[in-house]
Amino acid sequence: MPMLPLRLTAGDDLRLCLEEVITAAALPGAFVVSGIGSLTVAMLRYAGTEQIKQIEADLELLSLAGSISDDSAHLHAVVADAQGRVMGGHLCHGSLVRTTAELLLAVVPAEQRLRRSHDAATGYDELVIGRTASSGNPVFNQKPPSNAGETWVNHVE
Structure with missing residues (x-):
């Protein structure tokens, strides 16, 4: 970076x-x-x-x-x-x-994007990390549905 x-x-x-x-x-x-x-x-x-x-x-x-x-x-x-x-x-x-x-x-590298989106689990706008698609438009990873005890790491492919 x-x-x-x-x-x-x-x-x-x-x-x-x-x-x-x-x-x-x-x-x-x-x-x-x-x-x-x-x-x-x-x-x-x-x-x-x-x-x-x-x-x-x-x-x-x-x-x-x-x-x-x-x-x-x-x-x-x-x-x-x-x-x-x-x-x-x-x-x-x-x-x-x-x-x-x-x-x-x-x-953040040019092919990634940061934004905030409402998280129903916390009630707050939380960080979402995205990447830029070949079209040049940002594509954001979305958190999967919450399961008890589940750990999820937002990553860029």
Whole structure:
């Protein structure tokens, strides 16, 4: 997978910029391999809740990971405040860079595509990995019906 290093600067919306990079460059998708820096605002959604928590402070971005497609992003961030308190969750729009954000993306190969599709088992839009058919149109693998104890790995043929 080709690697794409990025640096964002003060005032940039971290999630929005990542989504715009994928769209503007017409990339098939990417995974955030590494993300560090600082934020003035972190918009985080914690597990099991739909409410977004706005944290306004001088924050260190300790880690950022996730996947980005042209239709959405699933990003997890860990931040620490000036007292060393650590918070983490789903990164939402409105998370603003304080001084810098240094990021490394692993770009999905051109013959593959990432997207999100509703998963009845989880109730959420989940990652689906597809490939580009000879026609040039994306073809997505679909998860087979869920069976108790079954493990399924989405792969590209």
